[in-house]
Amino acid sequence: MSKLYDVAIIGGGPAGLAAGLYASRAKMSAIIIERGKWGGQATTTEELENYPGAIEHPTGPKLMERMKNQAEAFGTEFLKDEIIGLDVSGEIKVLKLGKSEIQARTIIIATGAQPTLLGAPGELELRGKGVSYCATCDADFFTELEVVVVGGGDAAVEEAIYLTKFADKVTVVHRRNEFRAAKSIVEKALSNDKITVIWDTVVEEIYGDGIVEGVKLKNVKTGEASDFRTDGVFVFVGTKPISDLFKGIVNMDEKGYIIADEEMRTSIEGVFAAGDVRVKSLRQVITAAADGAIAAVNAEKYIEKNFH
Amino acid sequence: MIELNKDNFEAEVLQAEGAVMVDFWGDKCEPCKALMPDVHKLAEKYDGQMKFCKLNTTENRRLAIGQKVLGLPTFIVYKNGEKVKEISGAENCTPETIENLIKENI
Numbered sequence: 001m002s003k004l005y006d007v008a009i010i011g012g013g014p015a016g017l018a019a020g021l022y023a024s025r026a027k028m029s030a031i032i033i034e035r036g037k038w039g040g041q042a043t044t045t046e047e048l049e050n051y052p053g054a055i056e057h058p059t060g061p062k063l064m065e066r067m068k069n070q071a072e073a074f075g076t077e078f079l080k081d082e083i084i085g086l087d088v089s090g091e092i093k094v095l096k097l098g099k100s101e102i103q104a105r106t107i108i109i110a111t112g113a114q115p116t117l118l119g120a121p122g123e124l125e126l127r128g129k130g131v132s133y134c135a136t137c138d139a140d141f142f143t144e145l146e147v148v149v150v151g152g153g154d155a156a157v158e159e160a161i162y163l164t165k166f167a168d169k170v171t172v173v174h175r176r177n178e179f180r181a182a183k184s185i186v187e188k189a190l191s192n193d194k195i196t197v198i199w200d201t202v203v204e205e206i207y208g209d210g211i212v213e214g215v216k217l218k219n220v221k222t223g224e225a226s227d228f229r230t231d232g233v234f235v236f237v238g239t240k241p242i243s244d245l246f247k248g249i250v251n252m253d254e255k256g257y258i259i260a261d262e263e264m265r266t267s268i269e270g271v272f273a274a275g276d277v278r279v280k281s282l283r284q285v286i287t288a289a290a291d292g293a294i295a296a297v298n299a300e301k302y303i304e305k306n307f308h
Numbered sequence: 309m310i311e312l313n314k315d316n317f318e319a320e321v322l323q324a325e326g327a328v329m330v331d332f333w334g335d336k337c338e339p340c341k342a343l344m345p346d347v348h349k350l351a352e353k354y355d356g357q358m359k360f361c362k363l364n365t366t367e368n369r370r371l372a373i374g375q376k377v378l379g380l381p382t383f384i385v386y387k388n389g390e391k392v393k394e395i396s397g398a399e400n401c402t403p404e405t406i407e408n409l410i411k412e413n414i
Contacts, residue, residue, distance in 0.1 A: 061338050128382045129376055129379065137340070137398075
């Protein structure tokens, strides 16, 4: 019979890693299962200057590596695998992997979110050919070139600033007439000589022959269409939850975000949700980590109540 | 896996007979680095059936752009020097999709 864990955590981003740390530190046996990259979305940014204590420019990958090491030091186990199904009907929950399964008393869903596509023609065809969702991964390619950033939230504005270290010119295309991002970074972006903003405008099409050559823009107020030549398009228009696996199991909102209460409890007893995958107002590394801690503490309470 | 650069790319990929898979990665591409152990395993599993190479685009930017690669991770299969199939982006490049890419082209 396979080992029975106190906590099985699905997803190895900041929420999952913090949950692992808190669970292990509370002497619960904990395993984190991650299908992709440890650290999740946080590894795709170099700019993490709003994480408290991170004043010496730690970068996403560095901070995530440290979070993982910290959880490991307290005894969290790590497994690189993809979960294909789960059974949460019994007192012992079962996670099904390709060739094996994991049994646990509680589950913390920390699968996070992923970038939303723009939905413009040409976007899918030109992915990796100038269309990107990861500035850290792809900024290098655009050294001394010109890029367009689409979006107006924190990610768009922060990554636009980051891209100026590489590209000669960064043009931010935003559908509204002001940014939703934090004021300090907006000021930093607007005072950057390499950044120009095109307000009230959407990208209608990305085109190019095998490689991005330009975008077709449309002003949403005047309806005026224009053509804009560029070498790259970085898309930061929001995220969508990675929650397909849990559809029909736990309650979600219409967008697929999992509904959890203040204690991170979902609609199923013993199943918790933490981080970007749940319904919440602020999706940041710090709020994900906080969710993870709360979920782990409540998992412990649940186990004490139900298994002792 | 063969490490590619501007000096051997032509001979190892474009002039090569048969199927060659190239893993385009970069120093700052965390998804690429996370995939690397799996790619090495696949290269061992399918050893002899296809040639497996990797190209560090941080060091070989122009070469990558020359192959119309401006995003990571990207995996391209060449046959007799011609591109036949490629996949790109962290969500699209998983150990499963990479294995399928190999299977379809051996």
